Amino acid sequence: MATNCRIKFHGIRAFHPAPSRKNIATGGNTACIEISEESSQIFINAGFGINLATPNWITNQRTKKDSYKCAILFSDFFWDSILGLPFFTPIHFKSSHLDVLSCATEDQAREALDDMSSNLLTPFNGISSFPAKISFHSLTTPHKWGAWTISALPLTHPLAPYPLAAWRLLHPSGIDIGIVMISMPDSESITNLAHFLHGTKTLICAASSGPKNDAWSRHRTTFDDALKIGLLTGAHDLYFTQFHPLMTDILLQSELRRLHQILGRLNHDNATPKLHLATEVEGIISVNSSRRSKAG
Amino acid sequence: MKKAAPAILKFHGVRGSRPVHTPFNTNYGGNSTCIEIDTGMDYTIIIDGGSGLQHVINNLGEHPQRRRMHILVTHTHWDHVLMFPFLQQLECKNFEIHFHAPDAGGVSFKDIFAKLFKHGRLPIPAPNVQAKLFFHKVTPDAAFLIEGKVKVVGFQVNHQHITLGYRISYEDSIVAVIPDIASISNGNLLGESFAEQAKSTGTEAFEKQYNDNLVKFLKDVPNVVFDTHFNAQNLKADWGHATPEIAMDVCSRARVKRLFMFHHAPEENDQDVATKQMLAQRVAIANDMQVINAREEDEWPLTAA
Numbered sequence: 001m002a003t004n005c006r007i008k009f010h011g012i013r014a015f016h017p018a019p020s021r022k023n024i025a026t027g028g029n030t031a032c033i034e035i036s037e038e039s040s041q042i043f044i045n046a047g048f049g050i051n052l053a054t055p056n057w058i059t060n061q062r063t064k065k066d067s068y069k070c071a072i073l074f075s076d077f078f079w080d081s082i083l084g085l086p087f088f089t090p091i092h093f094k095s096s097h098l099d100v101l102s103c104a105t106e107d108q109a110r111e112a113l114d115d116m117s118s119n120l121l122t123p124f125n126g127i128s129s130f131p132a133k134i135s136f137h138s139l140t141t142p143h144k145w146g147a148w149t150i151s152a153l154p155l156t157h158p159l160a161p162y163p164l165a166a167w168r169l170l171h172p173s174g175i176d177i178g179i180v181m182i183s184m185p186d187s188e189s190i191t192n193l194a195h196f197l198h199g200t201k202t203l204i205c206a207a208s209s210g211p212k213n214d215a216w217s218r219h220r221t222t223f224d225d226a227l228k229i230g231l232l233t234g235a236h237d238l239y240f241t242q243f244h245p246l247m248t249d250i251l252l253q254s255e256l257r258r259l260h261q262i263l264g265r266l267n268h269d270n271a272t273p274k275l276h277l278a279t280e281v282e283g284i285i286s287v288n289s290s291r292r293s294k295a296g
Numbered sequence: 297m298k299k300a301a302p303a304i305l306k307f308h309g310v311r312g313s314r315p316v317h318t319p320f321n322t323n324y325g326g327n328s329t330c331i332e333i334d335t336g337m338d339y340t341i342i343i344d345g346g347s348g349l350q351h352v353i354n355n356l357g358e359h360p361q362r363r364r365m366h367i368l369v370t371h372t373h374w375d376h377v378l379m380f381p382f383l384q385q386l387e388c389k390n391f392e393i394h395f396h397a398p399d400a401g402g403v404s405f406k407d408i409f410a411k412l413f414k415h416g417r418l419p420i421p422a423p424n425v426q427a428k429l430f431f432h433k434v435t436p437d438a439a440f441l442i443e444g445k446v447k448v449v450g451f452q453v454n455h456q457h458i459t460l461g462y463r464i465s466y467e468d469s470i471v472a473v474i475p476d477i478a479s480i481s482n483g484n485l486l487g488e489s490f491a492e493q494a495k496s497t498g499t500e501a502f503e504k505q506y507n508d509n510l511v512k513f514l515k516d517v518p519n520v521v522f523d524t525h526f527n528a529q530n531l532k533a534d535w536g537h538a539t540p541e542i543a544m545d546v547c548s549r550a551r552v553k554r555l556f557m558f559h560h561a562p563e564e565n566d567q568d569v570a571t572k573q574m575l576a577q578r579v580a581i582a583n584d585m586q587v588i589n590a591r592e593e594d595e596w597p598l599t600a601a
């Protein structure tokens with residue numbers, strides 16, 4: 001079964017947005033990845049990047065009457081993963097249906113989205129004040145969504161009182177995408193992730209180390225951790241994302257060079273995984289069960 | 297006595313609603329609201345903590361003599377507060393941070409500030425706060441002094457809850473910052489208690505009074521920073537924002553010399569923002585007013601004219 005699946009990075013920053021001339025080649029919006037196939041649209045996190053998906057939605061000439069459905073997979077409910085949602089155009093239409101998937105309970109997810117859209121911080125009044133229908137799904141077993149089978153690995157994290165999630169998306173055509181937006185960098189977490197994502201072809205992994213070893217990055221996987229996970233899973237392509245706000249284009253490029261050198265020294269067969277920086281400016285990445293290509 | 301050099305108006309974030317980064321908006325910048333008034337003294341004055349505050353955070357090391365920061369908060373919508381949890385100055389010993397802010401919906405700014413650090417929402421370890429924090433409640437029409445030298449006057453504008461515009465005077469340097477503001481007409485009353493006031497005086501009388509008071513508040517202020525989020529074509533009055541036309545109308549009646557347009561909509565690219573200024577300047581020239589686009593990291597000495 002052939003299909004045309006596309007990945008678009010709308011937001012590649014962790015912690016807080018970093019709009020800057022120094023980040024033109026990579027991007028400055030907080031976390032959001034769009035995975036679309038045929039007519040289905042899945043978002044990973046709803047940081048400010050999700051608003052870059054809105055113009056596409058409008059130019060598709062949707063009107064208030066057109067029904068629209070998407071899934072939003074939340075790796076976590078930290079501010080940088082949820083604050084774009086109040087401005088996501090479809091949420092303001094009654095004809096939209098948003099499926100919210102996470103490893104948190106429905107109450108925990110609702111509480112987070114209520115915090116995000118609190119009347120004190122927005123012109124809205126909690127998640128139920130938006131016209132769109134929002135359904136909550138707490139994943140314990142693989143979940144069918146359209147043609148996809150979505151699995152989640154619950155992760156414990158000292159900054160969250162609810163489980164975070166790593167994701168694996170399988171399509172009947174053979175497309176297999178693994179996504180780690182946040183994880184503790186200890187060896188047990190890395191081993192669990194590698195086990196869960198083993199055999200994935202396209203791996204998207206957080207590389208949130210900063211220019212200095214600051215307290216922020218201590219609770220996050222680094223570039224080296226991401227490479228380790230990529231090697232353990234046997235992924236073909238590894239996309240680094242969730243960059244520290246202080247990692248400018250130049251610093252990110254030099255990290256990529258350093259990682260290429262490490263990979264070269266390991267003399268890994270076929271030099272896989274192929275390493276990429278996730279960027280907001282690059283065109284859509286086409287993922288196909290038989291071939292992968294990048295369109296500019 | 298020798299006069300101090302004029303204070304400098306510094307724009308750190310000029311975008312409204314939300315921060316946005318695209319390759320097409322980097323000239324004016326994509327960070328949300330943050331403005332600094334630099335008096336050159338050993339303290340600094342900041343207006344709002346949108347994502348533009350990261351410039352102040354990143355420049356901390358450049359001013360080691362500065363041990364006090366006064367933050368005037370216009371209101372608590374995300375685009376004006378989202379950077380506060382990342383304020384590294386919170387962890388600085390022998391440092392004072394004074395927040396001057398109105399309540400919102402009966403909740404104190406201190407309580408709203410605490411919500412930004414909620415466990416499970418904050419993507420970084422909770423800061424080890426070593427700075428001394430002071431929360432000063434500002435009421436509409438309040439007038440107070442910062443460091444005994446900088447006079448601040450508040451004015452409640454037409455936006456959700458209590459949203460305050462500030463007029464700030466330091467010797468001959470005078471600037472007013474009018475954040476998110478909708479024009480008030482035809483019963484479009486967004487501000488806290490506005491509907492109640494209109495009920496008692498009559499809507500038309502209340503609206504006239506408010507509009508007169510706004511012009512009075514800005515009367516002869518040489519430099520005004522004003523919300524121009526919308527344009528005449530896409531204006532949604534009940535969303536709480538103004539247009540260049542509204543800003544120019546108010547400012548020309550108040551005989552403002554320099555109007556800085558800010559709170560640029562996230563959808564506006566550099567070309568849109570530049571066009572906005574060109575069109576506005578054509579009209580403003582008749583009123584002897586200069587119209588300037590606020591641009592991230594631009595600095596303007598606050599001279600009298």
Ligand SMILES: [Zn+2]
Nearest residue numbers: 312313375476
């Ligand atoms: Zn605003």
Ligand SMILES: [Zn+2]
Nearest residue numbers: 371373455476
């Ligand atoms: Zn506002």
